[in-house]
Amino acid sequence: xxxxxxxxxxxxxxxxxxxxxxxxxxxxxxxDHPALLETVGQEDLLDWIQVE
Ligand SMILES: [Zn+2]
Numbered sequence: 001x002x003x004x005x006x007x008x009x010x011x012x013x014x015x016x017x018x019x020x021x022x023x024x025x026x027x028x029x030x031x032d033h034p035a036l037l038e039t040v041g042q043e044d045l046l047d048w049i050q051v052e
Contacts, residue, residue, distance in 0.1 A: 002052045005045065009033070021049060 003021040005013045011028050015021030022045045029037040 003049050004052055005048045005050070007033075018046065018049060022046070 003015050003018060005021050005025040007013065007025065007028060009032065011032070013021050013024035013028055015024050022042070025045060025048070026037065029040070
């Protein structure tokens, strides 16, 4: 089962595990939304995960 996180900008991070998809969205936010990254915790990221 693939996991995805949809960013507010429309970007979709994908991964095979929770850790992979969180890594993917973190690296996207680091380049595109550095200010947002500082306000988002691990629990928020886990909440955003959708299973496809
Ligand atoms: Zn984004």
